[in-house]
Amino acid sequence: MLKDCFDNVRASVPLVHNITNYVTVNDVANILLACGASPIMSDEPEDVVDITSICGGLNINIGTLNKHSVEGMFRAGRKAAELGHPILLDPVGAGASTLRTDTATRLMEELPLTVIRGNISEIKTLAHGSGTTKGVDADVADAVTEETLPQAIEFVKAFAKKSNAVIAITGAIDLVADAKRCFVIRNGRAEMGKITGTGCQLSGMMTAFITANKDNVLEAAAAAVCAMGLAGEIGWAHMQAGDGNSTYRNRIIDAICNMTGDELEKGAKYEIR
Amino acid sequence: MLKDCFDNVRASVPLVHNITNYVTVNDVANILLACGASPIMSDEPEDVVDITSICGGLNINIGTLNKHSVEGMFRAGRKAAELGHPILLDPVGAGASTLRTDTATRLMEELPLTVIRGNISEIKTLAHGSGTTKGVDADVADAVTEETLPQAIEFVKAFAKKSNAVIAITGAIDLVADAKRCFVIRNGRAEMGKITGTGCQLSGMMTAFITANKDNVLEAAAAAVCAMGLAGEIGWAHMQAGDGNSTYRNRIIDAICNMTGDELEKGAKYEIR
Amino acid sequence: MLKDCFDNVRASVPLVHNITNYVTVNDVANILLACGASPIMSDEPEDVVDITSICGGLNINIGTLNKHSVEGMFRAGRKAAELGHPILLDPVGAGASTLRTDTATRLMEELPLTVIRGNISEIKTLAHGSGTTKGVDADVADAVTEETLPQAIEFVKAFAKKSNAVIAITGAIDLVADAKRCFVIRNGRAEMGKITGTGCQLSGMMTAFITANKDNVLEAAAAAVCAMGLAGEIGWAHMQAGDGNSTYRNRIIDAICNMTGDELEKGAKYEIR
Numbered sequence: 001m002l003k004d005c006f007d008n009v010r011a012s013v014p015l016v017h018n019i020t021n022y023v024t025v026n027d028v029a030n031i032l033l034a035c036g037a038s039p040i041m042s043d044e045p046e047d048v049v050d051i052t053s054i055c056g057g058l059n060i061n062i063g064t065l066n067k068h069s070v071e072g073m074f075r076a077g078r079k080a081a082e083l084g085h086p087i088l089l090d091p092v093g094a095g096a097s098t099l100r101t102d103t104a105t106r107l108m109e110e111l112p113l114t115v116i117r118g119n120i121s122e123i124k125t126l127a128h129g130s131g132t133t134k135g136v137d138a139d140v141a142d143a144v145t146e147e148t149l150p151q152a153i154e155f156v157k158a159f160a161k162k163s164n165a166v167i168a169i170t171g172a173i174d175l176v177a178d179a180k181r182c183f184v185i186r187n188g189r190a191e192m193g194k195i196t197g198t199g200c201q202l203s204g205m206m207t208a209f210i211t212a213n214k215d216n217v218l219e220a221a222a223a224a225v226c227a228m229g230l231a232g233e234i235g236w237a238h239m240q241a242g243d244g245n246s247t248y249r250n251r252i253i254d255a256i257c258n259m260t261g262d263e264l265e266k267g268a269k270y271e272i273r
Numbered sequence: 274m275l276k277d278c279f280d281n282v283r284a285s286v287p288l289v290h291n292i293t294n295y296v297t298v299n300d301v302a303n304i305l306l307a308c309g310a311s312p313i314m315s316d317e318p319e320d321v322v323d324i325t326s327i328c329g330g331l332n333i334n335i336g337t338l339n340k341h342s343v344e345g346m347f348r349a350g351r352k353a354a355e356l357g358h359p360i361l362l363d364p365v366g367a368g369a370s371t372l373r374t375d376t377a378t379r380l381m382e383e384l385p386l387t388v389i390r391g392n393i394s395e396i397k398t399l400a401h402g403s404g405t406t407k408g409v410d411a412d413v414a415d416a417v418t419e420e421t422l423p424q425a426i427e428f429v430k431a432f433a434k435k436s437n438a439v440i441a442i443t444g445a446i447d448l449v450a451d452a453k454r455c456f457v458i459r460n461g462r463a464e465m466g467k468i469t470g471t472g473c474q475l476s477g478m479m480t481a482f483i484t485a486n487k488d489n490v491l492e493a494a495a496a497a498v499c500a501m502g503l504a505g506e507i508g509w510a511h512m513q514a515g516d517g518n519s520t521y522r523n524r525i526i527d528a529i530c531n532m533t534g535d536e537l538e539k540g541a542k543y544e545i546r
Numbered sequence: 547m548l549k550d551c552f553d554n555v556r557a558s559v560p561l562v563h564n565i566t567n568y569v570t571v572n573d574v575a576n577i578l579l580a581c582g583a584s585p586i587m588s589d590e591p592e593d594v595v596d597i598t599s600i601c602g603g604l605n606i607n608i609g610t611l612n613k614h615s616v617e618g619m620f621r622a623g624r625k626a627a628e629l630g631h632p633i634l635l636d637p638v639g640a641g642a643s644t645l646r647t648d649t650a651t652r653l654m655e656e657l658p659l660t661v662i663r664g665n666i667s668e669i670k671t672l673a674h675g676s677g678t679t680k681g682v683d684a685d686v687a688d689a690v691t692e693e694t695l696p697q698a699i700e701f702v703k704a705f706a707k708k709s710n711a712v713i714a715i716t717g718a719i720d721l722v723a724d725a726k727r728c729f730v731i732r733n734g735r736a737e738m739g740k741i742t743g744t745g746c747q748l749s750g751m752m753t754a755f756i757t758a759n760k761d762n763v764l765e766a767a768a769a770a771v772c773a774m775g776l777a778g779e780i781g782w783a784h785m786q787a788g789d790g791n792s793t794y795r796n797r798i799i800d801a802i803c804n805m806t807g808d809e810l811e812k813g814a815k816y817e818i819r
Contacts (some may be wrong), residue, residue, distance in 0.1 A: 020296040022568040023575050023587050027519075029296050034518050039469065040366070041296050044339040050370030066590040066614065068339065093586070097596030172752025194803065196575035196585065238515045242784045245580050246573075246796040250519040251326035257467065257517025295568040300792075302569050302742035307791050312742065313639070316570050317612040325645030341612065511788045523792040530740065530790025 002259035002268050005223035007212050010261075014211035017080075018204060019043045021092065022062025024197025026251065027155060028059075028204040030207040034257035035227070037208035040221040043069040048076035057085050057211030059204050062103055063092035070103055086114040086206045086210040086217065090203035094118065095125035105129075114210055116205050116242050117154035118169040118190035120144055120152075127159045144173045153182045153273055166221050168206065170199060174229065176222040183222035187229025189236050194245040198252070202228045207254070215253050226268035233267070275541050276534035278486050278496035279412070283309035283534075284515040287484035290328040290353075291477060292316045292346050294336025294365065297470025299421040300522065301332075301477040305528035308500070310481035321349035330358050330484030332477050335376055336365035345375055350384040357386040359483040359490065363476040367391065368398035378402075381436060387483055388475050388494050390441040392434070393417055393425075400432045417446045426455045426546055439494050440480070443472060447502065449495040458496035460502025462509050467518040471525070475501045499541035504528035548814050549807035551759050551769035556582035556807075560757035561803050563601040563626075565589045565619050567609025567638065570743025573795065574605075574750040580803035581773070583754035589615040594622035603631050603757030605750050607729035608636035608649055616649055621656040631734060632660040632756040632763065636749035640664065641671035654709060660756055663714040663749050666690055673705045684741075690719045699728045699819055714752070716745060720775065722768040726750050729768035731816045733775025735782050740791040744798070748774045752803070754811070777801035779813070 002083050013064040015038045022030055025041060042051040045068065052058055058080040060073050089111075091104035108116065116126065120142060142185035144152040152175060159181035160167045168176045174185040192198045206224035218260055236249030243251075288311045293301055298314060305312040315324040325331055331353040333346050334432065350482035353360050362384075364377035377399055381389065389399065393415060407412045425448060433440045434452035441449045447458040465471045486493035508524030516524075561584045566574055571587060578585040588597040590752035591614065598604055603627040606619050626633050635657075650672055654662065663671065666688060690698045698721060706713045707725035715724045720731040738744045752770035759766035781797030789797075 021587070023571050024573060025296050026299060026469060028554060030522065031520050033467045033469060040369070041294070041337055042366075042370070043337065045338065046373065047338065048374045051366075064587055064589065065593065067592065068341075068614075093588075094598075096454030096586070096600055097588070097593050099590065099593045099596070108511065111727060183535050194579045196579060208295055242780075242804065243795070244800030246576050246799035246803070249576065250486075250523065250796065251515070253519035254515060257519070260513065274693075298569050299572060299742060303792050303795065306740045306742060313642070314567070314610055315643070316610065317645065319613065320611065320643050320645045323645065324639075327642055341614075507788075523796065524788070525791035528791030529787060530792070531788065 001265065002223040002226055002233045002267040005209055005216065005220045006036045006227060006261040006264050008212040009208050013038055014057060014208050015040060015051045015055040016057050016059055016207050016211060017042065017076060018201060019069060020059060020061035021073050023202040027163050027197050027201050027253065031201040031256055032165060032204050032208055034253050035205050043072040044069045048072045049079045052076045052079045053083065055085065057207045058087045059207035060087065061090040061092055061200055062100055063200060063205055065100065065103055073107060074110065077107065081112050086214060087111055088115045088117060088203055089113050089205045090200065090211065091098065091118050091122045091126055093118065094122040098178050101125055106251060113165040114217055115168060115206060116163065116165045117170065117206060120169050120171055122147060123169050144150065144169065144171050144175060149173065152246055161200065168221050168225060170225065171204065175226055176218065176226045178218045181218060181231060182273050183270050184273055185225050185229060187269050188232045189227050191236060191248060192232045195249045223264065223269065226270060227256060227259060227264050230238055230264060231259065231269040239263065274538065275492065275496040275499055276538040278482055278489065278493045279500060279534040281485040282481050286311055286487045287330060287481050288313060288328040289330050289332055289376065289480050289484060290315065290349060291332045291460060292342060292349060293332060293334035296336060297473040300470050300474050300526065303546060304474040304526050304529055305477050305481055307526050308478050308481055312480045316345040318344040318348050321345045322352045325349045325352045326356065328358065330480045331360045332480035333360065333380060334363040334365055334473055334476055335373055336473060337419050338355060338373065338376055338472050338497040346380060347383065350380065352387050359480065360384055361390060361476055361480045361483065362386050363473065364389065364391050364395045364399055367395040374398055377499065386390050386438040387490055388439045388441060390443065390479060393442050393444055396432065398406045398438060399493055417442065417444050417448060423445065430455055439491050441494050441498060443475065443498065446497045449491065449498055451491045454491060456543050458498050458502060458536065460493065460499050461505045461540050464509060464521065465505045468522045496537065499543060500529060500532060500537050504532065504539060547811065548769040548772055549811040551755055551762065551766045552773060552807040552810050554758040555697050555754050558767045559584055560603060560754050561586060561601040562603050562605055562750065562753050562757060563588065563598045563622060564603060564605045565615060565622060566593050566607035566746060566775045569609060570746040571704065575801065577591050577747040577799050577802055578750050578754055581754055589618040591617045591621050592695050594778050595625045598622045598625045599629065604633045605623040605753035606633065606653060607636040607638055607746055607749055608646055609648055609746060611646065620656065621655060623653065624697060627658050632753065632760060633657055633658050634661045634663060634749055634753045634756065634768060636746065637662065637664050637668045637672060640668040647671055660763055661712045661714060661752060662709065663716065663752060665682045666715050666717055669705065669715050690715065690717050690721060693705060695719065695753050703728055710744060712764050714767050716748065716771065720771045722764065722771055723763045727764060729816050730818050730819055731771050731775060733815050734778045737782065737794065738778045741795045768816065769810065772816060776810060776813040777805065
């Protein structure tokens, strides 16, 4: 039940360690608070082990990585792994630069990731190996559409199996899968793409969901995707004349702040395949 | 008079140098502008001495410290001390990691801090010495409540005396004290805790207040606390259906932007003990 | 036609690489999305060459420069130059510190800048040479007013000629000039100065405009200035009781999000001298 996943966040107030980009970090912190979690940000290598030790989960986002923070990601990740904390990787820009692709790939190889959440291009880059976009799965369409859905589901399950992580691909249609089951989610609005960092926000919130639902990671990750999409729908319903993407950003976080588990359960639009 | 403290900010437009975390820095800048001050951010060690030299006050916040910015904090702090500028320390996360505790402690030892502002846990960590939360004052309750108020006031005055700084502890009840007098402040709303960075914003604004009121630091610090709490009350009164923590953040800064010294004087809820 | 400049942004969706400060970066990203462009942020020296290679234009803002990101600025700038991408420099705080003045000056000397956008003090610092504000043009008034306008226009054209870049000076009256022509723009509101980062936002958006209008840089830069000022006017018209600078920030970005090329053409207030 998605409701239970959300209620568990509100009840347990998970402390989430975020090593995330400086572009969207404020919104990530506010959406974590909105959903009932508590955020801490720290990327200094000499600080991250202590910080991750007092947290319940780790959110790694490479959106504005630098050599110093990359070292922090590995140190925090190893400690989180040692402590059995869920770890989420958001491979922002994997495929766009060698450093991003290599860093995401190494994080995936060296850490027992719980969830990898990205757009289709980022996930394909990780699935196909570092430095190439012409790998064996190149026939998977770039965008997940109703037409390409069957192949996309096959792809995401195969990558979940190979990576031993839950894989979340977000876009017009969202897919959240482990090796056997795939949530196909149709919440959200296209206008969310005009806001910077809705993906980063989702990664932060998803880390809270999987931290509060460690034994039910697949459903928890799917619940976070549904919550984000539903917030996009609710936030849009509150838009008034003259409002644009900056106000829409606020309204989406506001919608998470006001959302109940029951509303999530009712508003979620998904099928399992 | 709190009114005068606020009016002095608006009249003198103090330039405040902020070495602060990247999570809440935008809101810190906007609230400084809202209250009538002018913010500058710089953490590069080779830049901070020049920047602090053209400013009137220094706000040091260790929320996302790194080794490079910590060096910047000390260089800026020494220069500010040399120039007689007020220096505020916000020891974010002191007690949560060795690096944070040590850095805050060293800053306190090496710089003539004007104000230290934090939550009760952070202040207790600094008061009890680095690396321990089991110090001599461990019987001070973690939260300041009506029941623990007398001991808390004793504690904050004692720490103010020992540290030779004004100490501001913010929470459900706020305390702002020097060695002899303690402002007990009851403005604000619990919902402010659902917004990231209201503490950081307060530290920024408080630096402006003490910079514009160098000869009246205790009252200026208390005035900033009252202003923030009152803004939380005014902002909340403007909340509409569907609004949540992200919009509330905007409304609090907006309330500071529109607040007059007279309104602060009338709306402040405090006693001196 | 300013309309065409804006329409070209919306039609071509330019990808803009931003090396910008962490204070206002979120608003920069959101205004780039609002105007129809796509933002990427990266300042790590080992990342920037790849990132700039997939982009169309480069926005360099030294607002919170550090030694690491300064190296990133030069590497990205050299690659952008090699690829023929437009490069905009926003010399935030030039004149306020030696590091900022020197960095801006070196960037100007070593890179074929397309546009330099700043306030009058920053531009004067660059025009007069590093480390001095008492250069040969010291008789140019600090603020551009109706009284000092003729001299200011002469100054900006001369500096545009000398620097071989379009120069944009923003303030109460905005000037955008090459060696021969100067747009004198009277859009905007004084209250925009109470928001942090309207200048940074303009620099980001201007980079999108010149990237989408590479053969018409002067007019594109002027169009961006008019759009920002007009958004300030439209956003202000939507302000309600209790709103302040934080909400105004949202409303300005919202106004860009909703603005059409036709509205820009009609609302722009400029003369060419």
